[in-house]
Amino acid sequence: MIEVTDIVKRYGSNTVLNNATFQIKDGQLTTILGPSGCGKSTLLRCMNRLERFDRGRMKIGDVEVVGTEDRKLTPAEEKELTRRLRERVGIIFQNFNLFPHLTALGNCMEAPMTVKGMQRKEAEEIARQYLQKVGLAEKENHFPAQLSGGQQQRVAIARALAMEPEVILFDEPTSALDPQLIQSVARMLRALDSLGKTLVVVSHDMNFARRISDQVIYFEGGHAVESGTPEEVFGNPQKAETQAFMRSFHEDDDSVVDQIATGQPESEKLDTDKGTRGTLGQEE
Amino acid sequence: MIEVTDIVKRYGSNTVLNNATFQIKDGQLTTILGPSGCGKSTLLRCMNRLERFDRGRMKIGDVEVVGTEDRKLTPAEEKELTRRLRERVGIIFQNFNLFPHLTALGNCMEAPMTVKGMQRKEAEEIARQYLQKVGLAEKENHFPAQLSGGQQQRVAIARALAMEPEVILFDEPTSALDPQLIQSVARMLRALDSLGKTLVVVSHDMNFARRISDQVIYFEGGHAVESGTPEEVFGNPQKAETQAFMRSFHEDDDSVVDQIATGQPESEKLDTDKGTRGTLGQEE
């Protein structure tokens, strides 16, 4: 069970997470949707304690974290907390952060060996197994710089999975993947999910989201606007923001295509960064 | 007019581009589709002369490039060639490569000032204008590290556009973007295209591709398998590979969803890296 309650995170004056609140049941696959810059990555980073949030509470399993303004932790406490948190929670970064000095295989073996103290052979096996699953069996000896975007992303996935955490946070696991790979990733997530793992996936790929999630959370302006089953959220969204966001996602509805062509006014509403998002339409 | 003829590019033994051949008319918007690792990024990098290809010919406007095996260039020639090529051709990288020491604005001003020798004010104007277009007006003073994935990607787009090249190469311009932004990017591309610019877009986003392109090229195993209008390529693809690839892209067709759920055999065909792409299905 993951409970996030009224989390607030600021960068200087810029409030990135603004009383975000939601729950996720164990063993569920939850997709977080939302416009760019709404705080999705930040949220995941907070859940993995890569960043500390200012206020609010967060409970992952039996690990509880509170905002720094509510309670300052001693270095020792902090250390213990992160250790316990991270042995449960794995994350896949939006920008991969692969280890450039290690091969694909090395990237996946490193943590099992150092953290879990596995033997080289054992770690190698596991690493291979997951590289297999993401279809990179034969690139195992390439260094990150020798891999394509998609391949890098898949190495990142394999690296996280190799630690076999209970909770896995994916920051756009498919951004650089083609439909086929998206499917196999989908399949993988499903399988993990059916293995009782809790999955939190940030994604822009609606089809993907709709297809695989048990729960969908729509994020905007730093807080969870709406959450429910895919059917509910995609089917008949309650909140205005959600509706606006969804409307832009019905490719089969050709009117959209026209919209785009003519760049009609409603696009002005599509503002997420509080900055006016210009459209070349205006210039035409 | 861009003509690419029998281009071959190897990394050691690994042949990444394998007699790739295609044409692109001036002022057209061409989308290159294809599985991960099939050589799309490499192709773009070659078109921008960031990498040299081994054999074949490439003609962009009046600039002609031939493979290194066919003809070795003197440093002077090389220099002149890249200069002429790059003042026509701009590229947006899959991994952005923003300048970390410069703000979003700085990133967009740098080239106009150093290359075109613009005055600071002038460059600032142009930079602002394009940041506007990608909806980052109010993040202009953020450093890359302070930007979300999507925002970074948009800065990269603005940075390339600010140089106002005739040909623009996009390596997955929408990977990190939400549907709304994808639309505005689509709109932008359209507009550029209507400004007579030639656009080459590598994308995994079928809807996006179908929606905006004049021409679609399907890439696999390092060469252009099939090319034509979106209708042709998506509607009734000729080649087997294309068909297989397309099949995985009909979300409305629920059978796919089942496929995924059950992970049925045909998924074995979905192999692009020549490595067997495992599926957790097998384990279930």
Add this chain to the structure above:
Amino acid sequence: MSQHLRRAAFSLLLLLLSFVPSSAQTALERVRSSGVLRIGTDATYPPFENKEDGEFKGFDIDLGNAIAKEMGVRAVFVNSNFQGIFPALQNGSFDVVISALTITPERSKTLLFTDPYYDAGQVVAIRNDRKDIAGVDDLRGKRAGVQLNTTGQFELEKRGGVEVSKFDTMDLAMLALQNGQIDAVVGDAPTVRYMIRQSFRSLKTIGPQFTDEKYGIVLTPGSEDLRDEINKALKSLRASNYNQLYDKWFGEEAEKAAEQQAARTQPKAFDLSLLRHAWPFFLKGVWLTARLALLSLFLGLPIGLLLALARVQSLRLLSAPAAIYVEVMRGTPLLVQIIFIHYGIPQAFGLSSPDPFVSGVIALTLNSAAYISEIIRAGILSIDAGQMEAGRSLGMSHWQAMRRIILPQTFRRVVPPLTNEGIALLKDSSLVSVLALEELTRVGNQLVGVYAAPLTIWPMVALLYLLLTFPLTRVAEYLERRWKPVTRS
């Protein structure tokens, strides 16, 4: 007293001998009429003369006063550092110099000496626990320490049969003796005694002084009348209270008093009062060192940058020579480079050697440039290749991308190692003392020779270097903070 000082003073003297002020009166008349005897002294040589909280103290002082009294005039003391004392005497700043000056034929050529007033011979110092040495003659076949080029050394070598270890400075000899590395030390009696009292309580002097260096009062040639008058005074003093005067400063109870006094301050603390006398020397040294290091650093940076740029680009024609330059300049000792630049090259081209300072700066610059270039090169290579690609793809030339994209990111990364280099330069600059440039280290050496307290002077030198590096490191810290790359959190 330090060789360097003596030689420096002497050369200055020769230089200034030319313009002796022509005065109507004779020296004696001047003194009589004015009723004051102006005495120059370098009050940095206890127990003969030093200043304790503004008061002149010491044997020479008392003697000066006594003599003045005899002559029925008043003594006025003028403090002058040793390098300036003869010129000052020459241009009439004072009438005589009483400053523990040994009478040497060398000086007698150009100066006027009174009769000797103090017998400062050589003595032998040993460890208190040493029984088998009762005098200089027992040094046969033993190891005796001396200061390089002092009477002590020449004496022992004349006598022979002693293994003479020559130390740059007296204090090092004393340390060696204390640590049992040598059997004895031979040197000027007062100096040795003073040192023992001050810092080497575990040592003692033995036997009589076995040579005689005599101290005399100095006047300018032409003031014979005054000289004779002073000699008269000295004679009558010897008859009267010279002895109690002597005892006051060198007698048993004097020793005791001094020892008690010293005992109170044992182990010798960091004696700031020394600074009062030493600071002009230190200042000169610090200033020279700073100039050498900073100049070389700022000249070395651009050269180093160019070398680095030459090495990271593909044209062998540029990179190869740069690589060789670095290999050679780093590979060969700076000292050799200095000697070659100052002596070798001019000789090769039949030119006369340049100003030592210039040679020094050139050598330090060319040398540091090699090291700097490697630091910068490493920085450049540490920048992600994607950055250059991005720059180039935007149409920048290799150099434009370097200048605008790579180097700005490089510099913030190489600040710490560059600071290393800057500091190293401060130290290496001490090598130019081979060109007889008196930078900080050299000055330290000289002062340790003058004062008995090595464990006071050296920390002082160290401190001054520390003070020199301090601004450097502060600036570096500032730049590091200022240029800190912005990170996500």
Add this chain to the structure above:
Amino acid sequence: MSQHLRRAAFSLLLLLLSFVPSSAQTALERVRSSGVLRIGTDATYPPFENKEDGEFKGFDIDLGNAIAKEMGVRAVFVNSNFQGIFPALQNGSFDVVISALTITPERSKTLLFTDPYYDAGQVVAIRNDRKDIAGVDDLRGKRAGVQLNTTGQFELEKRGGVEVSKFDTMDLAMLALQNGQIDAVVGDAPTVRYMIRQSFRSLKTIGPQFTDEKYGIVLTPGSEDLRDEINKALKSLRASNYNQLYDKWFGEEAEKAAEQQAARTQPKAFDLSLLRHAWPFFLKGVWLTARLALLSLFLGLPIGLLLALARVQSLRLLSAPAAIYVEVMRGTPLLVQIIFIHYGIPQAFGLSSPDPFVSGVIALTLNSAAYISEIIRAGILSIDAGQMEAGRSLGMSHWQAMRRIILPQTFRRVVPPLTNEGIALLKDSSLVSVLALEELTRVGNQLVGVYAAPLTIWPMVALLYLLLTFPLTRVAEYLERRWKPVTRS
């Protein structure tokens, strides 16, 4: 001849005097019965003795042969470097030493000298174009150069009235003279003449030798009979062909011949033949320097690493002391640190000083660690923050991530600046010569004193340092290539 060498040899001698081999025969009997006179010589001091392509040549050689002939025996020459020559004589490796040895009371105490056979006094050297100096007496008020602690210096100071510039080595004095920075040079006649012929053609000697140092043949105490025999031989030689022998080596045509010979080889090329004599000394120096530098580097690396790690983590308790350590160790001069570690600290704790080598290594290690730490710190900071995050997010502790993720990427980046530091260490190690350790630079200084060719010895020293740095830079290059981060293209 170099002070160092003389002293070193002498101490060795004293050491070995104890076990003189007891032999049934007297020295003379031994020679007669064997029919050979075994002569020890250090064939590195032309024109008295040197080896030209395996052949002993020189005045002493001819003399030796002549004497043997007189005695009706055959002369056999044994080459021995100067440091070993007396011990060798002692343990009977040869019967006599003929090696341009000055007769000194010092030596007479422990060795047996024959009557003098050569008069090597002091001479004055000036520039060929100098007219106003005809002899030593004209040096009044002029600047004369001498080698530190040589008869030349003592003589001039005895006479006084001359401004004496003391140079560490004779060659520097000659260079200064040639460059017109001084008016004259005073030194041992043969040496000065030889130097002029070899490397300073623009100089000349003037006037007679104004002192007499006499060379004698050396025997061990106890071989008086042989000594007397040799004196006889010498006497009869003087009566017969001593003069032509002298002229052969020092007469006009000898000079001419030598000059022509020298002229042929002007400007003096890099004379490898010197190496033949010098290599044992060089070897010792190189070996010591290498040991000092490598030891300190390898001990300094881990310490530097720890310091760096202490500074990049958040706990002030660790980072603050590390920062201070670096500030102080970089801020203060290595020389001072060496002196304090070797003298100061032991004295403070009343211990006796450690072995100089140990002190040297400790000082160099602690000093370099400070510089190394800054280099490594800069490397760590240059790694993208995402790397640490990735490591931590996988559950690694800060230190695990450091060890496995950050440092491996760091090291490849800091190879060049670390190489800088390693090379700097090679040079800085020369400072330990203050503890009388004879590392490469010191050896160079000594040899330049022995041989007349500074512009041959110094390049040699430089070359040797170059050879020392070479492996270092090669290894660095290898590591750089080996660790080159894999890039896209």
